[in-house]
Amino acid sequence: MTTVEVAGVGLHPFGRFPGTSVSDMGVVAVSAALAEAGIGRGGFQAAYCGTAYGGVASGHRVLGKLGMTGMPIVDVEAGCASGAAALMLASSAIRAGQYDTVLVFGIEKMPKGMIRSSFFEPWQEEAGLAATPAYFALRAQRLMTTSGVTKDDLASVVVKNRRHGVHNPDAMFQTEVDASSVLTSRVVCEPLHLWMLCTPNEGAAAVLLTAGGPAPGRAAGRVRLAAAELRSHLAGPVLSESTPMSGTADDSVPPASTLAATAAYESAGVGPDDLDLVECQDTDAARELISYEELGLCPVGGSADLLRRGDTARGGRLPVNLSGGLLSKGEPLGASALGQVVELVRQLRGQAGDRQHPGARVALAHTVGRGANAGVSILTR
Amino acid sequence: MHYIRAVDGVVSRAAVASGAEGAAVVPVHDGLFDAGPPAHLLGSACDSCGLLSFPRVERCGYCGEVDSRPVNLPATGRLWAWTAVTTAPPGYRGAVPFGFGVVELDAGPRVVGRLTEPDPDRLRAHQPMETVVVTLHTGDDGQVVTTYAFAPTVPA
Incomplete structure (x- = not known):
């Protein structure tokens, strides 16, 4: 079977850029990925663009500015996992032999404040039920009940990721915070304080994929995309990212992230114990801990222990969000999943500068959000 | 009351x-x-899978069957x-x-x-x-x- 390799990656920093259009951010990321791969006009046969707020023909606007159109350009919306959906489509097309070289990119320029989404019906908005952080808070409270997680643990996640973010020049926040500052920041929705929530923002990321040879004997320094899976939710869990108004009392229904992770582990032929580092969805501090459990990084109920042991901090057994995570970078929906891939490719190549995790060989990227959409990708070298 | x-x-x-x-x-x-x-809330009960839905549905979101009937939820x-x-x-x-x-x-x-x-x-x-x-x-x-x-x- 055809393997998929990463020939180049590029990024526009994540943050707020009032004078820069979303297309121009895309141009920066795509140009960097193409330059790294040594590929120019006509060098890729298809392009997939992830974006949630970009609007009609977002991908065309970016590639039009580069004078690189003519091939199929497909815009993909899958909430927080939009970039992961684009990656899955591109990867699948290469595996199927449809294309040799495919460009994947994600772009976003989010409105400030609480995310407004056409996902909710007008009556839900009028009734105050479109309160996105409140759903995060309810998940956080359930995690505290089922896994013994405390508010101090939630603050620890923020402290950890912000500490990691200090070493990421592409992050929105590059300063450390201490736990007491996190816990004294404004309560948004109990138990979540303002600093425990990531900031919706702007940015772009691009990844150029190529068909590789058989797995052994890959070109030196090439990173392989061993799995790129996307899954949606199953009905049942009331606090699913599908944001239903009701659910069942059956707690055995697996969440979308577990479905995606299980598929990705199978595709890549690896398990959680093989991972060297992880970038996971940390929309809020509790979400990172939920991800530990849903991705199988620890047993269900074991996320607090994993965190408290320091395993997921820099220098630990399985560092999570060495990029600083969304808590440091902010979350441009269409770009965030591919931003994770860019980070992991640099880590696997040994190009991550001051935040380099030595000897990394197997890495996992995870995003999950509205839909529900969950994406899990596994990269190896 | x-x-x-x-x-x-x-x-x-x-x-x-x-x-x-x-x-x-x-x-x-x-x-x-x-x-x-x-x-009380107005829901649906599915005669196929037995699960209750809210808000009311015609087709059950759990099993996909069109066997839902209106019920008053507790x-x-x-x-x-x-x-x-x-x-x-x-x-x-x-x-x-x-x-x-x-x-x-x-x-x-x-x-x-x-x-x-x-x-x-x-x-x-x-x-x-x-x-x-x-x-x-x-x-x-x-x-x-x-x-x-x-x-x-x-x-x-």
Whole structure:
């Protein structure tokens, strides 16, 4: 079977850029990925663009500015996992032999404040039920009940990721915070304080994929995309990212992230114990801990222990969000999943500068959000 | 009549029937709830898989079969998760803070909704709750818009 390799990656920093259009951010990321791969006009046969707020023909606007159109350009919306959906489509097309070289990119320029989404019906908005952080808070409270997680643990996640973010020049926040500052920041929705929530923002990321040879004997320094899976939710869990108004009392229904992770582990032929580092969805501090459990990084109920042991901090057994995570970078929906891939490719190549995790060989990227959409990708070298 | 409660914003049956001071009272959306007594949510029961849905559906979202029939959901349940919304979410014109949570209805589904208690510290897990009808806001035309919510059950 055809393997998929990463020939180049590029990024526009994540943050707020009032004078820069979303297309121009895309141009920066795509140009960097193409330059790294040594590929120019006509060098890729298809392009997939992830974006949630970009609007009609977002991908065309970016590639039009580069004078690189003519091939199929497909815009993909899958909430927080939009970039992961684009990656899955591109990867699948290469595996199927449809294309040799495919460009994947994600772009976003989010409105400030609480995310407004056409996902909710007008009556839900009028009734105050479109309160996105409140759903995060309810998940956080359930995690505290089922896994013994405390508010101090939630603050620890923020402290950890912000500490990691200090070493990421592409992050929105590059300063450390201490736990007491996190816990004294404004309560948004109990138990979540303002600093425990990531900031919706702007940015772009691009990844150029190529068909590789058989797995052994890959070109030196090439990173392989061993799995790129996307899954949606199953009905049942009331606090699913599908944001239903009701659910069942059956707690055995697996969440979308577990479905995606299980598929990705199978595709890549690896398990959680093989991972060297992880970038996971940390929309809020509790979400990172939920991800530990849903991705199988620890047993269900074991996320607090994993965190408290320091395993997921820099220098630990399985560092999570060495990029600083969304808590440091902010979350441009269409770009965030591919931003994770860019980070992991640099880590696997040994190009991550001051935040380099030595000897990394197997890495996992995870995003999950509205839909529900969950994406899990596994990269190896 | 236990559903008429001295909780701010809870609309009594009398108000719903007559319209307080002649004002029209309208639900935020048709088909969600009945003011009772007792106030309760309108759901569906699937004759194929047996699961209950809210809001009401024609085709069951759990099994996909078209075997759903309308049912009145239990008026009471237990608190399963809760928080408070402190900033007005998009499209919302009512007051903040307000309570927000999930109640597991008796032998029924878990339902997301507003809570009449806006202080999370005054709520506890598994607390008995009942369905009530509350005022969301009054429009410029004097029309009172209501929705369902869950209130802690006051011991008789």
